Amino acid sequence: MRRDVFQAIADPTRRAIIGLIAIQAMTPNALAEYFDTTRQAVSKHLQILTECEIVRQEQTGREIYYHFNPGKMKEVADFVEPFRQLWEKRFDQLDHVLRKIKTTKK
Amino acid sequence: MRRDVFQAIADPTRRAIIGLIAIQAMTPNALAEYFDTTRQAVSKHLQILTECEIVRQEQTGREIYYHFNPGKMKEVADFVEPFRQLWEKRFDQLDHVLRKIKTTKK
DNA sequence: CTATTGCGCAACCAAAAAGTTGCGCATATA
DNA sequence: TATATGCGCAACTTTTTGGTTGCGCAATAG
Numbered sequence: 001m002r003r004d005v006f007q008a009i010a011d012p013t014r015r016a017i018i019g020l021i022a023i024q025a026m027t028p029n030a031l032a033e034y035f036d037t038t039r040q041a042v043s044k045h046l047q048i049l050t051e052c053e054i055v056r057q058e059q060t061g062r063e064i065y066y067h068f069n070p071g072k073m074k075e076v077a078d079f080v081e082p083f084r085q086l087w088e089k090r091f092d093q094l095d096h097v098l099r100k101i102k103t104t105k106k
Numbered sequence: 107m108r109r110d111v112f113q114a115i116a117d118p119t120r121r122a123i124i125g126l127i128a129i130q131a132m133t134p135n136a137l138a139e140y141f142d143t144t145r146q147a148v149s150k151h152l153q154i155l156t157e158c159e160i161v162r163q164e165q166t167g168r169e170i171y172y173h174f175n176p177g178k179m180k181e182v183a184d185f186v187e188p189f190r191q192l193w194e195k196r197f198d199q200l201d202h203v204l205r206k207i208k209t210t211k212k
Numbered sequence: 213c214t215a216t217t218g219c220g221c222a223a224c225c226a227a228a229a230a231g232t233t234g235c236g237c238a239t240a241t242a
Numbered sequence: 243t244a245t246a247t248g249c250g251c252a253a254c255t256t257t258t259t260g261g262t263t264g265c266g267c268a269a270t271a272g
Contacts, residue, residue, distance in 0.1 A: 010116035011260080015185070022189060029218065041261055043220070062218050062269040070192035077186045079121065083128060084183065086176035117230085135248065147231055149250070154229095168239040168248050 005072045006079075008052040013037070014045050018068065021055060025065040111181045114158040119143070120151050124174065127161060131171040 009015055017031060028046060032039040046066055049055040056067045115121055123137060134152060138145040152172055155161040162173045 004118075006112075006116050006118075006121070009185070010112050012112075013260090015112070022192065027218075028220095037260090038262070039219085040221095040263080044260070047220085064219065068192070070189050073186055073189045074193050076182065077190065079115070080179055080183045080186065083176050083179045086128065086174070087180050113229095119230095133248075134250095143230095144232070145249085146233080146251095150230070153250085170249065 003048070003051045005052055005054065005075045008049055008054050008072075009076065011045065013042075014049060017042070017045055017049065018054060021066055022068040022070070025058065025067045027063050027065055031066070109154070109157045111158055111160065111178045112185075114155055114160055114178075115182065117151065119148075120155060123148070123151055123155065124160060127172055128174040128176070131164065131173045133169050133171055137172070 009018070013035060016034070020026060020031060020034060028039050028043045031046070032042045035042060046055060050057060050066075052072060053069055054072045056069050058065045058067055115124070119141060122140070126132060126137060126140060134145050134149050137152070138148045141148060152161060156163060156172075158178060159175055160178045162175050164171045164173055
């Protein structure tokens with residue numbers, strides 16, 4: 001089972017969950033109200049997000065609050081970053097970018 | 107069929123293809139040599155990347171070169187950007203970030 | 213103690229994705 | 243022309259997802 005950040009943000013519902021949780025920690029029930037699905041479905045997404053460590057649980061009595069952990073998002077940023085110059089200034093300083101990609105990968 | 111950038115970069119093989127093609131345009135056969143799969147499998151990934159407009163075809167005789175189109179990568183960068191401050195300086199200027207997320211979404 | 217609420221977990225289902233195989237078309241080579 | 247190459251496309255199989263339903267457990271409320 002592939003469980004990385006890229007898989008986590010591939011689903012639009014999960015991206016929305018991340019957006020909501022980044023604003024404030026929430027319980028599965030509270031989150032489910034924002035979507036047109038059941039609590040269990042949201043719960044499954046939260047499980048995936050937890051496995052990817054994008055989200056962190058915090059039990060308070062019988063409620064479980066899910067907090068956002070921004071750390072993993074950096075991985076995505078790091079992947080996109082080398083391409084930035086390609087879309088900002090195209091065909092300019094190209095070899096510098098490529099050297100950057102080569103050393104980053106592998 | 108969901109066809110967006112996030113789906114495109116969810117697969118590690120596709121991320122590798124993007125990395126290779128960003129360095130220089132390649133044909134499916136040339137690409138396939140880098141991976142432990144068939145040309146057709148690579149071809150399918152290229153098809154998906156083409157639909158997402160991350161990659162662009164260019165026919166030269168009987169060969170088809172796939173070029174990288176960095177434009178779509180910006181969408182990913184735009185998604186991650188609002189969270190940047192959360193992982194750089196945590197709990198600092200938080201409400202500014204949140205306002206940013208709120209206006210970006212929906 | 214009993215009832216209710218908030219959960220996770222396991223089993224099951226339908227849909228989508230990833231990969232394979234076989235084909236046909238167009239270009240290049242002899 | 244005959245043959246080989248590079249490719250896309252379609253059909254099919256297997257694996258992975260996203261979702262639902264039903265259960266049981268722990269914590270609160272009465």
